Amino acid sequence: MNIGTRSGRRGITSLLLVAWCLVLSACAPLLGYPKDPEDTDATLSALAPYFNGAKDVEYAHAPPAAKTNIRNEIIFARMRAYDITFADFEKRLYGDGNAVTLGSDLAGLILAGLTATTGNAATKSVLGAASAGVIGAKAAIDKDLYYQKTIPALLAQMEADRLQAKAPIVTGMKVPDEQYPLVQAYIDLDAYKNAGSIPSAINAVNKDAGNAKDDALDTLRTGVFVEDTSGQRLRDYLWPSGVDKPVDKAHLTNLRRWMSANLPAGVPVEALLYGPTLASKRKLAVSDLAVP
């Protein structure tokens, strides 16, 4: 009995190991990036003098004629280090999400399959529990990785921001040290480093979205008068007895509720009724609100 149980446990352990190896081997090509032939850890170690103050001392004591070269050397070294760390960050940001999601999917499927095909009841029970555990863990991880869908957009924003931040540095490197001293370069380098961060990318994306929203409102703000059937029906819906009589408050509430769900915030009712660019929205409002 004991021997049978031990042998069963050994079998389950072997199966789990095989399943895990399959998962690991399946994850490698899912990271989305080729293996880097450069030993970036060694490169970063070699760049340490450009971060620990050693090169700053050399720059400070250098004759004016040599300062520009040392400044550019420091800038190049720092940019190289920031590029390496950003590339690593980018790989992990993109690759780890895939590995977790697909890896746990595969592990869950394998364990569930084994549960169904293994004869022994005890083994079924253990494998079933393991399968549920992996799938449950994946669900929890998915919650933490909800932003995974937005990662490509954030990465694109980060790369655009880095390019933008790189421009003044490259320009500065072409002029003498007196015109672009190392202190100024450090300020620009910090901006370059921070441009590759998620908070910075989110801010930029939100700003773009805000600008687009403002543009949409600006378009609506001024326009020629347009009267169409839908506009007339909405007008009669709001003022069944005529515009010189009180508005139907219940209908106005319904229309405002519809507008808050279908138009940018801050658009007056007038713009919906008579705006030249909102004809399709008027028609939709008439349909959604069953306006007679």
Added chain:
Amino acid sequence: MPPCGIWTRKAVPTAKVAEVVAAYRLDNPIRIDKIDNHNGTFDVVATFPPCTDGQANNQPND
């Protein structure tokens, strides 16, 4: 968020000015001006409270 800044409806036929004014009044503007274009139309300008930081910038460009 209520409307802010200035909203303008241009070339409103004289017979429709009252409708446009009534529609603007639903959102409680500070004032409403009617500018006669002398061609049988008016421009109706509704002035709402100024846009503040954090609100969409729908202030006039000009």
